[in-house]
Amino acid sequence: MSGNVVDQVFIRIKEWLLSWLTGAPNWAVPIASSLINIAALLGVFLSLFALMSVLERKILGRMQNRYGPNRVGPFGLFQPIADGIKMLIKEDVVPARADKIVHFLAPILIAATAILALGVIPYGRNMTPFSIDGGILFFFAVGSTTELAVFMAGWGSNNKFSMLGAMRAIAQMISYELPLIITVLPVIMVVSSLTPDAIVAAQDGYVFGFVPRWFVLTPWGAAAFILFFVSGLVESNRTPFDVPEGESEIVAGHMTEYSGFKYATFFMAEYIGMFAISGLAVTLFLGGWQAPLPFLEFVPSYLWFFAKLSALLFVYIWIRGTLPRTRIDQIMNFAWKFMLPMAFTCVIAAAVWHYAGHGLPGWFASFGVIALVYFALSTLLDTRKKFAPRTYRFAE
């Protein structure tokens, strides 16, 4: 491949760095290798977080017909630096009746779990920071720890708003973890591996020479991708599912009693979690670092990954700028009555596709299964009031 040198440039740099350690004892090399991976991960994703925080405000500003941040640096791009300094020098207020240790540990735990989840995603060809056999399982195992951290934040603050917010957050996270994980199942079934690298490798190649074999282009993959994305919105507490926070009802939810840098840590964990779940969506359904068209393969693989990630992140911002919030009972009803049955349907549709031989008949059969269940569910769950044509009694 022509772009091989550029494609593998980061691997080369790492090898060059490790070559400095040739005389070192045996145990030092794996540790140094891990440390380089961790430093790269943190560097890339913390800068992405800074960039995202300013871009989100800029894009939201554009959608709402205003300027957004434009005072600090060119186009307001240095805004995150100013925000960071502001957060650092703010007073750290801890409530007198708070459980000090739990209150202190919650933001650390939540940020640590969010960053850990980033470790198993393949960012490019040979660019998985920590390639383990059950990578997908690791992602969800680490993600499930977030609930405990949210609980610690809510309980440790010793505040009604915090506790109620934490309850809401945990309720919706547990409810949506089920569809989130079950929508991953069809991919694992078809690839028959839990390793992210194998999943990306399975989406290699093109049908008819130009249609990529990404799972999102199969009917079950498209349905699973949409369900996964919606569940991801809930898991990262994003609009329209941002009920754990609400100025008019429960202040800032489990983050009410946090100020200064601890609040910034929560904020960062939320964004990192968003990157992680979007990264997993790219890996599972959008072909990971694979190029969308054969003649575009000269572009380095990591650029494709981050292009797809940015596209998903833009949709996150777009949804935030467009949709109103939902109520907590609506979220719950939606999870258990629609998302969960649809997620199971994806599994069945994937099995149909798989056993029909991955071809066109399987494509249509799989589409049929999903369409059937979708329409059945929509009719069964239709609880809208039937409105009669409006009559005006007094204003003729």
Added chain:
Amino acid sequence: MNSVAFIVIAILTLAAALAAASLPKLIHAALNFAVTFVGVAAFFFLLGAEFVGLVQVFVYIGAVAVLIVFTILLTRRDVDKDRGFNWSGVVVAVAVFGGLVWAILGTPSLPVVAPEIPALPVKRIGEVLMTSYVWPLQCVGLLLTAALIGALILVMEDREEVKKVK
């Protein structure tokens, strides 16, 4: 390197377990219990049983720890109260410890060098679960479903009573 990791993890796990047993506040005890689960998971990783370790984290921290914490929160009005020393707990602990020691002393000791076990890929575990162990798996699933429905029936409000109150 493995022995250093083993000692560090063992100390952390035991300290967390001790804290879970002795801390006066129930929530602190529950959170320390979660740390103990992490320690056990770390042991599984150390032994090369990646899958079991991940499931340990997944089930015990993601589900069981959250369940314990919520049970404490929803069933007690005074979560923070120091409940004093419970002597019956000591009896149970001593009985369990004695039973374990008796069982361990009763088993013939293993050969010192462990036989070479090939790494078990996750795929193989799934295949075995779906073929030779499919009946036990289904029974466990049925049992869990029954427990779930039972819990629902326990907390379900009686329609008649609700109407009377209103």
